[in-house]
Amino acid sequence: MRAIWLEDCAIRVRHDVPRPEPREGEALVRVLLSGICNTDLELVRGYMPFEGIPGHEFVGVVEAGLDSLSGMRVTGEINAVCGLCEECTSGRRTHCKHRTVLGIEGRNGAFAEYLTLPVENLHPVPDGVPNEAAVFAEPIAAALAIGEEVSVRPDDRVVVVGDGKLGLLVAQALALSGCELLAVGRHAAKLAILEACGIRTGEAGAIEERSFDVAVECTGNPEGFAIALAALRPRGTLVLKSTYAGDLSIDAAPVVVDEIRIFGSRCGPFAPALRLLARGLLDTGSLVHATFPLGRGVDAFERAARPDTLKVLLDMEGAS
Amino acid sequence: MRAIWLEDCAIRVRHDVPRPEPREGEALVRVLLSGICNTDLELVRGYMPFEGIPGHEFVGVVEAGLDSLSGMRVTGEINAVCGLCEECTSGRRTHCKHRTVLGIEGRNGAFAEYLTLPVENLHPVPDGVPNEAAVFAEPIAAALAIGEEVSVRPDDRVVVVGDGKLGLLVAQALALSGCELLAVGRHAAKLAILEACGIRTGEAGAIEERSFDVAVECTGNPEGFAIALAALRPRGTLVLKSTYAGDLSIDAAPVVVDEIRIFGSRCGPFAPALRLLARGLLDTGSLVHATFPLGRGVDAFERAARPDTLKVLLDMEGAS
Numbered sequence: 001m002r003a004i005w006l007e008d009c010a011i012r013v014r015h016d017v018p019r020p021e022p023r024e025g026e027a028l029v030r031v032l033l034s035g036i037c038n039t040d041l042e043l044v045r046g047y048m049p050f051e052g053i054p055g056h057e058f059v060g061v062v063e064a065g066l067d068s069l070s071g072m073r074v075t076g077e078i079n080a081v082c083g084l085c086e087e088c089t090s091g092r093r094t095h096c097k098h099r100t101v102l103g104i105e106g107r108n109g110a111f112a113e114y115l116t117l118p119v120e121n122l123h124p125v126p127d128g129v130p131n132e133a134a135v136f137a138e139p140i141a142a143a144l145a146i147g148e149e150v151s152v153r154p155d156d157r158v159v160v161v162g163d164g165k166l167g168l169l170v171a172q173a174l175a176l177s178g179c180e181l182l183a184v185g186r187h188a189a190k191l192a193i194l195e196a197c198g199i200r201t202g203e204a205g206a207i208e209e210r211s212f213d214v215a216v217e218c219t220g221n222p223e224g225f226a227i228a229l230a231a232l233r234p235r236g237t238l239v240l241k242s243t244y245a246g247d248l249s250i251d252a253a254p255v256v257v258d259e260i261r262i263f264g265s266r267c268g269p270f271a272p273a274l275r276l277l278a279r280g281l282l283d284t285g286s287l288v289h290a291t292f293p294l295g296r297g298v299d300a301f302e303r304a305a306r307p308d309t310l311k312v313l314l315d316m317e318g319a320s
Numbered sequence: 321m322r323a324i325w326l327e328d329c330a331i332r333v334r335h336d337v338p339r340p341e342p343r344e345g346e347a348l349v350r351v352l353l354s355g356i357c358n359t360d361l362e363l364v365r366g367y368m369p370f371e372g373i374p375g376h377e378f379v380g381v382v383e384a385g386l387d388s389l390s391g392m393r394v395t396g397e398i399n400a401v402c403g404l405c406e407e408c409t410s411g412r413r414t415h416c417k418h419r420t421v422l423g424i425e426g427r428n429g430a431f432a433e434y435l436t437l438p439v440e441n442l443h444p445v446p447d448g449v450p451n452e453a454a455v456f457a458e459p460i461a462a463a464l465a466i467g468e469e470v471s472v473r474p475d476d477r478v479v480v481v482g483d484g485k486l487g488l489l490v491a492q493a494l495a496l497s498g499c500e501l502l503a504v505g506r507h508a509a510k511l512a513i514l515e516a517c518g519i520r521t522g523e524a525g526a527i528e529e530r531s532f533d534v535a536v537e538c539t540g541n542p543e544g545f546a547i548a549l550a551a552l553r554p555r556g557t558l559v560l561k562s563t564y565a566g567d568l569s570i571d572a573a574p575v576v577v578d579e580i581r582i583f584g585s586r587c588g589p590f591a592p593a594l595r596l597l598a599r600g601l602l603d604t605g606s607l608v609h610a611t612f613p614l615g616r617g618v619d620a621f622e623r624a625a626r627p628d629t630l631k632v633l634l635d636m637e638g639a640s
Contacts, residue, residue, distance in 0.1 A: 086553075087553075087554060092554055092555055095553075095554030095555065095578065095579070149579070149581070225572075233406075233407070233415075234407060234412055234415035235412055235415065240572065240575060240576050241576070242576065243573055243576050243577065244571075244572035244573050244575075244576065245573065246571075247569045247570065247571055247572075248569070248570055248571070248572035249567045249568070249569045249570075250567065250568055250569075250570060251564075251566075251567055251568070252545075252560065252564035252567070252568035253563055253564050253565065254584075255560060255564075255582070255584040256560050256561075256562065256563050256564065256584040256585065256586060257563065257584070257586060258415065258584065259415070259469070259583070259584045259585060259586050260584045261469070261581070261582070261583050261584070262575070262581070262582035262583075263579070263581050263582075264574075264575040264576040264577070264578065264579045264580045264581070265576065265579060266576060266577060266579050
């Protein structure tokens with residue numbers, strides 16, 4: 001089959017990758033559409049060692065594995081877990097000690113014509129949700145993960161720092177709580193997507209310091225962290241949604257003096273993500289800046305790395 | 321009256337400080353005994369600007385202010401608050417925007433023959449608690465503050481990093497939950513105090529990494545932070561109990577990937593601290609390394625700054 005192959009911090013399109021064979025409990029999924037995430041770009045930059053097929057945001061059709069799912073459109077959770085270790089049995093399955101992660105760690109991913117995942121990871125896509133929206137289920141789930149760790153109250157003042165792909169989804173998801181939301185970033189065109197949803201936006205200077213109950217850091221850089229921390233009232237909550245490469249230098253004194261709470265946040269729940277997509281409550285269409293056929297995968301990665309670009313999709317059936 | 325006076329990062333004993341006049345709602349307290357805290361040492365080093373009488377750990381006798389308290393032995397909460405601002409009315413009184421803090425910010429402290437505090441800040445000391453124990457009410461309250469932010473479960477694995485004054489009290493307080501506790505530090509003599517209480521201790525190398533539910537950082541230095549972080553299992557909780565001077569460089573990637581929760585923690589509740597002291601459930605006596613009369617306050621500070629020294633007390637009535 002055809003697939004994007006990552007090796008030695010470089011990608012290429014291969015035509016000779018064997019179609020994966022589902023193991024016991026796994027399904028074979030024919031990929032329809034997949035999305036390029038910042039983590040994919042970081043993998044190419046060597047953020048962590050991975051050789052194989054990257055990609056973890058997808059929508060596809062089940063071809064084999066469980067009769068009741070056969071032929072259904074699905075998306076899937078990316079952590080394949082053992083179910084037996086202390087993390088799994090303590091309700092922290094996404095932290096399974098023996099996990100493989102689709103397109104990230106120990107398991108080939110979604111930038112290919114076919115992938116395999118445990119049947120338990122798959123979620124049928126509601127009929128009314130087009131592929132171009134369903135492919136966002138994974139990052140929307142990541143946005144919703146905030147609510148699994150932090151109670152955002154309807155009358156909270158919340159600031160989202162960063163107007164990248166994840167920041168825009170986080171802001172949209174948080175706005176559904178009814179909270180008083182401000183999204184800050186450096187790109188007017190990206191913030192305009194939120195303005196169109198009725199969400200207040202601005203530059204970092206628009207933040208009234210020491211006044212927000214919750215700040216969500218979606219930039220992954222130290223400046224964003226400092227902005228988010230300064231925005232918080234005493235005993236405010238800082239959520240870290242972005243992965244950081246390298247060390248982060250922070251002024252820790254205010255964390256103690258103001259008794260700040262910091263929550264690292266990663267993968268989230270797919271079912272609510274698909275429910276929100278089914279109701280059309282999130283604008284994902286405006287985030288899609290380009291769709292490339294799989295055969296032009298290298299061009300797709302180049303486009304996705306441009307600072308002005310939001311989501312780039314790969315169409316597995318598109319003509320190259 | 322006599323008092324220790326801090327000015328331009330130097331202390332001296334003065335004999336000419338006017339006795340404070342209690343304002344409306346305040347009591348005049350004749351100080352019996354006070355304790356030197358690391359924060360006091362940091363104030364002398366210029367950690368934050370303060371000129372006047374330092375000291376915030378004390379036990380004393382009420383001489384004027386409220387008839388029902390008159391003549392009683394008391395200790396007192398250190399934050400004097402407005403009661404009206406958003407922090408006060410939102411249940412975060414210790415973060416009052418207009419607060420003064422005994423011996424730390426905008427209010428003369430306890431290294432003097434007399435101090436004033438709002439009547440509402442005072443807590444009568446139970447009869448059976450000697451002055452030498454009651455003077456620990458403030459740091460014990462700070463140790464108990466952990467329980468106000470974090471639910472430490474009886475079967476949690478908990479590690480306390482740091483064997484200074486605060487670390488030893490934190491470990492003793494946490495051990496009362498029944499949790500599986502390990503306290504690590506660099507000073508065998510200090511850790512022996514905990515061993516005598518039945519608490520397991522060791523060097524940092526004794527920590528099994530990625531296995532603790534809760535880690536409490538009581539060193540205030542980046543090495544301690546890194547040790548505490550590495551000790552935690554995924555979704556573990558890191559409590560920062562020490563103030564940090566200067567920037568702290570941390571590897572933030574595991575905070576996100578392992579979804580770690582970090583809680584800054586400062587002042588805590590006095591009533592439970594006094595209840596535990598009344599029951600004799602905490603060993604404070606072993607922490608007292610020296611007691612100096614007020615007139616030898618400069619010597620007391622020098623002694624308190626020695627790395628092998630735990631608590632140094634100032635006896636306001638002692639002969640100099």
